Structure formats: structure tokens, C-alpha cells
Amino acid sequence: MPSSKPTILLLGTCDTKLPELLFTKSQLESQKSHVLLMDIGHTPTSHPEIDITQHDILNPELARKPSLDSPRNTDPPEDLDMSSLPREAYIKTLAPLAVRMVTTLTPSLHGILGIGGSCGTALATAVMRDAVPVGFPKLMVSTMASGDVGPYIGETDISMMYSVVDIAGRNRVLDRVLGNAAAAIVGMGWGYLNRRKTTDGGKVRIGITMFGVTTPAATMAKEHLEFLFPGTCEIYIFHATGSGGRAMERLVAEGQLDAVLDLTTTEIADEVVGGVLSAGPGRIRAATARNIPRVISLGACDMVNFGTFESVPPCFQEGGSGAGRVLHRHNPTVTLMRTTKEECEKISKLIAKNLMGEEGARHGSASRTKVIFPVGGLSMLDLPDQPFWDPKADEVLFSTLEHELKGIGIEVIRDKRDVNDPGFATTVAAILHGLIEESSMLGL
Secondary structure, three states, rough: OOOOOOOOEEEOHHHHHHHHHHHHHHHHHOOOOOOEEEEEOOOOOOOOOEEEEOHHHHOOOOOOOOOOOOOOOOOOOOOOOOHHHHHHHHHHHHHHHHHHHHHHHHHHHHEEEEEHHHHHHHHHHHHHHHHHHOOOOOEEOOOOOOOOOOHHHHOOOOOOEEOOOOOOOOOOOHHHHHHHHHHHHHHOOOOOOOOHOOOOOOOOEEEEEEHHHHHHHHHHHHHHHHHHHHOOEEEEEEEEEOOOHHHHHHHHHHOOOOEEEEOOOOHHHHHEEEEEEEOOOOHHHHHHHHHOOOOEEEEEOOEEOOOHHOOHHHOOOOOOOOOOOOOOEEEEOOEEEOOOOHHHEEEHHHHHHHHHHHHHHHHOOHHHHEEEEEEOOOOOOOOOOOOOOOOOHHHHHHHHHHHOOOEEEEEEEEEOOOOOOOHHHHHHHEEEEEEEEHHOOOOO
């Protein structure tokens, strides 16, 4: 039977934060929610209000379901003593096991709230990143939330709340923070619970990648797709800054995107050359694995990204081994470097590898993938009167990818226009529209 009120999973290290966790649990319950308290502590802790113990996490096949009242064995397993492990090893060992446990609980959950210091934050956010999808309510109250939270959040939508004082004993300030966090996650939980009761109307969800130098292309393609799918599509634009590409890959893998217009694959250039906006070596693999309709282009593969001009590695600056490299100050905090013929070859080989995946297009995905080259220019800077215009380097990019994909069934199209030409943008949108329609008719 569907839940009548949200169920919130409360995560924390009960060996060091039990009083604060019990207070937070009472605050959650006062907001009319079900609560499951899960212990992710270093040392096993026994308390009647702990619903999921460390023993349960380590031995899920022996654990009772948190909603049942049958007795359970609360002794730690003999073969794995977490308390004997160094903190780093304990976190690395427990995190995937906690993810496994929470993944099985997710269908009955409507939000996750974590509280903790550095170790608790590392563990709780690992669960939030890997056990639940983007869009699922997740809030972390942390002593680490006023610094660099990138490693905790990754490409997900975790909300971070600074605890202000250390979570090391209750006081009025901490109680107010924890009370606010409880109210916030329950509010999000109610929203998530209510949204589960509705449908999206069957709209096609399409991801588009964009960069500053390919914005006209992405904007025009978006508008044309909305014209081709009047009222029946939902467009997601991803800024190709590393985190944007990772976010799109995650949403594709989670089944939250139905098709991709990958106009801007510049993150692969950063991965190959060593720029600061890489999305990792697996960029574009998720769509390969899921076999969804997609159109791939090479937008902004003419450039690699760095920070300030001074931050460009010495080997790429004048006097280094890369002397003669074309550098462009995009703005005070972003410096762009033109890719060479050698780098373009490597970029295309990585794109081809990820387009084929482990089994690759040889097993049926080729017909739902098309590659289109904007021969007239890869970005706003790759035009005859712009600093990155280099037709010879671009040709290496094109010809290498053509060669790597030869014989596997992925159609490769050369278009004489540049990536930001309105005609190019509408063409790639129309091609993707055709792929989606064909997949729909085939029931794929």
C-alpha cells in the first residue's frame, strides 16, 4: 500500500553522534514522517532506536526488514571487524555495503538526511550519490559544508547545510540547525511522495550539451526540437564543464534521459590533453550502454580549457616544450588552447572507443547513433577570421573518427557548415527527431 506520509532515512555515525541523531530523529517524527535511523559508524552501536545497524549493513541477508518487529542478532560479524580498520579503510569498505543496503530500501524511501563530520559526511554522501537517483531528496548537515563540497556532491543534487558548530554535543545553535534540516528534508519528502503519484505525460526527455562557444547551436537545436515535438518533449541543457558531462552521463545511466544531442564533446579534449574540464574517460559511454537515440558532433573539440593565463601548464606556454601553442584569453579566469593534429587524432580515437563501448555498435546500437561533422568550424573561435581556425587539424579529427568507425554501421555525415550555423543546428535536431521516431515505432 502506498505510504501516506514520507519515510526519511537518517544516516550518521552512532558511535560518535548518537545524541544528535536521536534528537534529529525526534524532530523528523514531529514533522509527521516515518524515520529509519541507519548506523554507519566505525564501531558497532546498540540502541533500541537504531533501525539499521552496522551488522545489518554487513549482513543484509540476515537483517530483518526495518518495518518488522522480529528479533535480530545485533552481534557484529566475526569475519569483518570495522572498528579494527583504519578510518580510510573503514570508509572504503563500508560505503559500498551501505549503498547496497540503501538501494534495496529506496522504493520505500522519500528522502535521506545525513549528519556528520568529515568521515560521516564522506560515507553519507557516498550513499546519496550512488544509491538514489538525481531528483531524490538528499540533505547533508556537515561540519565540512562551508568549504569545497565538490568531492561530496560530485555531479548529483545533494544539498549541503553547514552545522556552524561542531556536531559534538547538543546546544541551542546546533538544535536549531538540526531542526531546520529535519523540516527541510520532510518538506522535500512530501513533495517527492506527491510527485510519485503523478506521471510526466510521456514526454520525450532529451539531453543537449552546450558550451559558451556553441551556445547558438544548442539554442537553435532546442527550439527546433520543441517545434518537432510540440508539447511532447522536455529538453535538458548540460554545460560541458566536466561536471555537466558527468551529470548527463548519470541521468542517461539512470534512465532519466531518452535521447541525446551531444553537440559539444569538448570535455573529451580536456580528458585527452589534460585540461581542467574533463568529464572523465567514460564520457558518452552511458548512451552506448543504454542504446538510446543520439546524435554526436564535435563541438568545441578545437580547444582545451585552463583557468587563468598563469595557470596554463608551463609546457604549453612560451619557452616550454609546447612553444607556439595558440592560447586565447576567453575571460580573466578562462584560458583556451587550440588542439593540435596529434591531439585531434587521440580525441577521435577516444570518442570512437566510447561510441562502440564494451560490446559496441556491433550488437545493434549503430542504427540509433549518427555522427555529424561541422566541417565549417567546431566553435565560434574555429572560423576563418578567428584564432583557432585550423582546417588541417580539424581534418585529422574528422578523418580519424571516420576511419575508427568504418564498418560498424554508425553513419558519419560531413556537413559543410560550422557548428553554430542555424542550418546545421536544425539539421542535427531533425536527424535526432527521426531516430527517436524510428525507435518509438520499433518499440525500442
